[in-house]
Amino acid sequence: MRSPQPNLDYGGDVGLWFWCLAIATGMAAGLAAGLLMQLLRLVQSLAWGEGAAGFAAAVETSSSQHRLAVLAGAGILVALGGLAMRRGGRIGGGHAGELSAVIWFGGGRLPFIGTLAQGVLSITAVGLGASLGREAAPKQAGAAFGSLFARRLRLSPSHTRILAALGAGAGIASVYEVPLGGALFALEVLLGSLVLPLVGPAVLASGSATAAAWLLLPDRAIYTVPNDAVTASLFGFAVLAGPLAGLAAAAYVRLIAFADAHRPSGASAVLAPIIVLALLGGVAVLLPQILGNGKDVAEGAFTGGIDWPLLALLVVAKPLATAACLGCGAPGGLFTPTVAFGAVFGGLLGVGWNLVWPGAEAGACALIAATALLAAATHGPLSSVVLMLELTRRLDSLMVPVLVAVAGAMLVARYLEPRSLYACRIREGRAAADADPTAISAAAPYAEVLRGLLAGGPVPRVLDETGTCLGHLDAERVRAPARDDGPLVAATAGDFLSSPERRG
Incomplete structure (x- = not known):
């Protein structure tokens, strides 16, 4: 039923x-x-x-x-x-x-x-x-x-x-x-x-x-943060910090996209990580905080334990170090470095804000901005808020200013940079598909594929992430999918090929 x-x-x-x-x-x-x-x-x-x-x-x-x-x-x-x-x-x-x-x-x-x-x-x-x-x-x-x-x-x-x-x-x-x-x-x-x-x-x-x-790892909060109260100053900070976090997130996504798009190949792919990571070690002689995933940096910002000169250095150095590591071919994630960037960004903003309107705890400013920047960078507002809530087990006391900041950040980031931190690393043929009315991206969702067929016109070719043609759509299967095609909410154009192209 x-x-x-x-x-x-x-x-x-x-x-x-x-x-x-x-x-x-x-x-x-x-x-x-x-x-x-x-x-x-x-x-x-x-x-x-x-x-x-x-x-x-x-x-x-x-x-x-x-x-x-x-x-x-x-x-x-x-x-x-x-x-x-x-x-x-x-x-x-x-x-x-x-x-x-x-x-x-x-x-x-x-x-x-x-x-x-x-x-x-x-x-x-x-x-x-x-x-x-x-x-x-x-x-x-x-x-x-x-x-x-x-x-x-x-x-x-x-x-x-x-x-x-x-x-x-x-x-x-x-x-x-x-x-x-x-x-x-x-x-x-x-x-x-x-x-x-x-x-x-x-x-x-x-x-x-x-x-x-739990059999191998302890059950504890990842970040230890104080239980700060919401003040009028902190709420005002959230209103301002949200759009600024969205602006920073858009710039960060473009930085990551640039680094990933310029990954070396051939002999350079062997030399690049050796050179870049050795240089990172050289920078760490003077600024050791840029090493690692940034967990300790974020926690220091959340507790207000980092002075503003170091925050100013890290707000530039940490994202550049992450982009350099990614760009040289080192495998790794972007979640914690993004939180760390948002934390030092918010901590630095909080220092300036308290000169104008005292009463906002520096750690709370860092936590609010980190959540907003993470949401804007990943294009995942719900998951980002819940992730930070579970990571700190204290975010609920700041929920209203956090949501205000997240909304502001998402509004700005979506306007400036439609790609997320993860989508920006996909070298896909979407642009080629958009430019060609007879083509569609293999990643196009089922609903978009069906709308295109119902609008009439020729059956489109399906392009992969490099713009290479995979074959043509099976229009009948799209219009009348079988149970074996699986949940249509996760189906894409690439699942409905009628004549796959052979690759040499």
């Missing part, structure tokens, strides 16, 4: 069997994330002697020569690891290294061994000090397990796409203790849809992953 509720009529089959697959994917993602975090701690301990004081303290107490040596070693490792995976044809994590690309253009089909290998390389590079996020590795591992399970059961591209995204969200959930945030990230950011039939499996996958990770 169908529900009369319109947002439950999504097409396709997400029954009890799929919920069981979501649990299996979540548990595999959680265990993989736990093992990867153990590897991270081992690498940090061997490289920096990290103890109870944490990564930042270990780096700051190390000598200049040690910082240079460790980062040079990280560059050599990234160069050799990348070379080995390229020669083996086992680059995982998506087209152009971005998971979103393989979800939408590749039907969620990830090379299992290659994706796990890239995750191990990523977590090792972050442990050695690369200015990238640790979440990329568990996100890739979770997506790899979801893709593996779907392909072994010969599920449709739509089912495979969903399960890979749920696995990625589960990986984030388990490593950061954010079960609801991980589920929303999978739906809002990776799948671009909060359709109700997928919410249950997403929450179940992320919850299972978080529970499985």
Whole structure:
């Protein structure tokens, strides 16, 4: 029996069997994330002697020569690891290294061994000090397990796409203790849809992953922040900081897009990480805070423990370091570096704001701006707010100014930069498809494909992320999809090819 509720009529089959697959994917993602975090701690301990004081303290107490040596070693490792995976044809994590690309253009089909290998390389590079996020590795591992399970059961591209995204969200959930945030990230950011039939499996996958990770990881808040009160000054800060955070997010997304688009190839792909990471080690001699994913920097800003001159340095140096690491070919995530950038940006804004209207705690300013900038950069306002709520376990006391800032940031960022932090790394043929009325992007959602056919005209060609023709649409299948085509909410034009082109 169908529900009369319109947002439950999504097409396709997400029954009890799929919920069981979501649990299996979540548990595999959680265990993989736990093992990867153990590897991270081992690498940090061997490289920096990290103890109870944490990564930042270990780096700051190390000598200049040690910082240079460790980062040079990280560059050599990234160069050799990348070379080995390229020669083996086992680059995982998506087209152009971005998971979103393989979800939408590749039907969620990830090379299992290659994706796990890239995750191990990523977590090792972050442990050695690369200015990238640790979440990329568990996100890739979770997506790899979801893709593996779907392909072994010969599920449709739509089912495979969903399960890979749920696995990625589960990986984030388990490593950061954010079960609801991980589920929303999978739906809002990776799948671009909060359709109700997928919410249950997403929450179940992320919850299972978080529970499985408890076997290896502690249950605690990632960021320790004070419980600041909302004041009139703080509310006024949120009104101003939102649009400014949106402006900063748009600039940050363009910086990341530029760095990713200029990744080296050939012999340069081997030399670039060695040179860039060695230079990063040189900069760290004077500014050790730029190393690592930025967790300690963000927490310092959230507690008001960073003076304004250092905030001013980090608001420029940290995003540049992240872009440089990404641009040289080092694998890693962008979530925590983005939070760190937003935190120092908000902390610096808060210093200036308190000169005009005292009464806004510096840490609260940093937290509000970090949430707004994260939402604007990822184009995921709901997931960003929930993620920061779970990461701090204190954001609820600042919810009203946070939502005001997020709304302002989203309004500005969407106007200035339509791409998200993840979509900007997809080298896709959308522009070519838009310029050619007889072509459509393989990532075009089912609803857009159907509208195009109903409007009349020739059956379009389907272009992949590079602008290469994959074949023509099967117009009859689009108009009358079968149950085996899977949930239409996650179906794309690339799932309905009638005459695939052969690639040489």
